[in-house]
Amino acid sequence: MAIRSTENNNHIPNETTSQNNNRRIARNDEPSYARSAHWERVGGEPVFEKILVANRGEIAARIIRTCQRLGVATVAVYSEADAGAVHTQMAEQAVCIGGAAASESYLNINAVLDACRDTGAQAIHPGYGFLSENSELARRCKDAGVVFIGPGEEVLNQMADKLSARRVARKSGLPVMPGTEEPVSDDEAITRAWELGFPMMVKATAGGGGIGIHVVHSMAELEPIIQRTRKTAQAAFADSRLFYERYLQDASHIEVQIIADQYGSVLHLYERDCSIQRRNQKLIEETPASAKLSAEVREQVGRLARQLGREVGYTNAGTVEFLVTDDGHFYFLEMNPRLQVEHGVSELITGQDIVELQLQSAAGIRFDIRQRDIRANGHAIEARVYPEDPDTFMPNVGVVTGLHLPEGDNVRVDTALCVGYEVSLHYEPLLAKVMAWGTDRDDAIATLDAALADFRLEGVKTNIPLLRDVLVSSEFMSGRYHTGSLAGIIERRLQAKGMKSSMNGNGGRNETSVNGHGPVAGDGSTLDPRALAAAIGAAVVASQAAQQGTAAASDGGSRWRTQGRRELFRSRLGSASW
Numbered sequence: 001m002a003i004r005s006t007e008n009n010n011h012i013p014n015e016t017t018s019q020n021n022n023r024r025i026a027r028n029d030e031p032s033y034a035r036s037a038h039w040e041r042v043g044g045e046p047v048f049e050k051i052l053v054a055n056r057g058e059i060a061a062r063i064i065r066t067c068q069r070l071g072v073a074t075v076a077v078y079s080e081a082d083a084g085a086v087h088t089q090m091a092e093q094a095v096c097i098g099g100a101a102a103s104e105s106y107l108n109i110n111a112v113l114d115a116c117r118d119t120g121a122q123a124i125h126p127g128y129g130f131l132s133e134n135s136e137l138a139r140r141c142k143d144a145g146v147v148f149i150g151p152g153e154e155v156l157n158q159m160a161d162k163l164s165a166r167r168v169a170r171k172s173g174l175p176v177m178p179g180t181e182e183p184v185s186d187d188e189a190i191t192r193a194w195e196l197g198f199p200m201m202v203k204a205t206a207g208g209g210g211i212g213i214h215v216v217h218s219m220a221e222l223e224p225i226i227q228r229t230r231k232t233a234q235a236a237f238a239d240s241r242l243f244y245e246r247y248l249q250d251a252s253h254i255e256v257q258i259i260a261d262q263y264g265s266v267l268h269l270y271e272r273d274c275s276i277q278r279r280n281q282k283l284i285e286e287t288p289a290s291a292k293l294s295a296e297v298r299e300q301v302g303r304l305a306r307q308l309g310r311e312v313g314y315t316n317a318g319t320v321e322f323l324v325t326d327d328g329h330f331y332f333l334e335m336n337p338r339l340q341v342e343h344g345v346s347e348l349i350t351g352q353d354i355v356e357l358q359l360q361s362a363a364g365i366r367f368d369i370r371q372r373d374i375r376a377n378g379h380a381i382e383a384r385v386y387p388e389d390p391d392t393f394m395p396n397v398g399v400v401t402g403l404h405l406p407e408g409d410n411v412r413v414d415t416a417l418c419v420g421y422e423v424s425l426h427y428e429p430l431l432a433k434v435m436a437w438g439t440d441r442d443d444a445i446a447t448l449d450a451a452l453a454d455f456r457l458e459g460v461k462t463n464i465p466l467l468r469d470v471l472v473s474s475e476f477m478s479g480r481y482h483t484g485s486l487a488g489i490i491e492r493r494l495q496a497k498g499m500k501s502s503m504n505g506n507g508g509r510n511e512t513s514v515n516g517h518g519p520v521a522g523d524g525s526t527l528d529p530r531a532l533a534a535a536i537g538a539a540v541v542a543s544q545a546a547q548q549g550t551a552a553a554s555d556g557g558s559r560w561r562t563q564g565r566r567e568l569f570r571s572r573l574g575s576a577s578w
């Protein structure tokens with residue numbers, strides 16, 4: 001295993017980050033991030049001298065920046081496809097841990113632990129995705145005397161099973177959607193469905209990432225959907241168990257950010273509205289959700305999230321997720337035991353560095369803040385920039401030939417982009433997270449829209465035009481949007497451009513038939529060569545992922561992450577008619 005030093009990490013090209021990347025926006029009325037007085041040992045040495053970041057891309061870069069501010073050395077790991085990536089230049093050391101396939105590198109527990117041992121790192125931060133929710137990694141870290149920066153093995157196992165999570169949530173006093181309390185067998189599928197009623201959801205008990213979840217509107221749909229969901233669950237999670245849950249149409253997806261130390265202190269950093277989604281993929285998140293939720297509901301979900309955290313003995317960062325109806329009723333959805341993609345907006349309104357709090361928790365440092373000390377100031381919104389056509393949703397690949405990232409006192413961009421960055425189909429394709437803070441919601445929306453307009457990326461097509469249309473839509477501006485709103489926004493966008501489409505209720509594209517020659521998109525337009533090449537590449541990768549699933553699991557990797565990439569590619573290919 002080759003370990004290289006990256007002592008020249010200060011010479012990263014200017015294009016990689018904007019001036020305000022990964023730091024809190026400084027304002028006169030609030031303190032900036034500062035090193036905690038409790039972070040260092042007596043004598044001024046940091047509690048962790050070196051941390052290995054078991055991830056890539058923007059989240060690896062974001063974690064490394066906090067470590068640099070705290071005086072903690074970092075080790076970056078990378079696959080052969082990521083040699084020379086920004087996060088490898090930022091860290092003091094970088095280790096290649098395998099081939100381009102995630103199962104050979106970022107999902108390879110043995111390789112990650114070997115890199116940790118060889119570099120002398122004392123802790124592993126898994127970021128999000130990949131091994132972040134892998135209880136096997138947490139257990140093996142403990143056995144090896146390495147600190148896993150996340151919740152413990154028992155909590156990870158408990159929250160990974162949705163039926164177990166429902167039981168714990170109910171015991172903690174959280175309202176839970178009506179559903180079956182045990183896995184549903186094929187023999188009792190019809191009876192249980194009649195008892196629960198339609199519409200309902202068929203859900204896999206294991207895994208996550210929106211995989212293995214299907215809505216059933218009638219008995220005629222039940223059998224084929226059960227077969228499809230069971231097959232997906234077995235392939236993704238090696239667990240074909242299913243259960244039923246009532247379906248809430250047009251609900252909002254609200255999550256509460258929590259952070260907990262090892263001494264029973266569970267804090268919340270307010271709620272985020274994540275309801276702008278396409279095929280369970282979040283596109284825009286904002287906090288607080290005061291435009292949609294009453295003060296009473298906001299107080300209740302925050303209190304119950306902390307209550308659940310205490311019930312399960314939670315430590316480190318995570319989210320408690322709820323579905324909320326337009327009349328204020330809310331129900332527990334799931335718990336995500338990891339750092340979230342959208343954590344940055346919570347940092348912008350609270351002034352707390354969540355990664356620093358993660359490190360403090362993992363190091364056994366008692367928090368010196370209480371819930372009453374945490375205040376929500378202003379409003380923050382995030383938009384996720386993906387490499388895809390904003391009209392057809394076809395994935396786009398290529399090399400970044402030009403880049404200008406937005407800057408400003410109230411703008412933050414988390415990214416690992418630089419000129420020469422290759423957008424491939426190996427991993428989750430998130431290019432950047434553009435965030436904006438405002439004194440109120442309207443101010444934040446306007447600032448984010450201006451920042452997206454100032455975002456320039458050459459060589460790869462992005463979804464920025466769609467993101468900007470969402471921001472100015474009547475649904476979003478009024479705050480009355482829900483998880484089904486994106487479909488209507490896309491429909492109007494395409495109609496305004498004279499394009500035809502047929503949208504499903506989840507912001508995805510149904511196939512349409514057209515006359516003519518060659519592959520076509522769901523709106524009837526001919527696919528350009530780059531989009532077609534990306535689609536073919538996605539199909540190849542999806543096929544490879546299917547073959548690698550068993551290998552990933554046998555090595556302690558996350559089988560459902562592999563399936564998640566396959567489902568992501570399929571969702572983007574779903575608009576193409578061959």
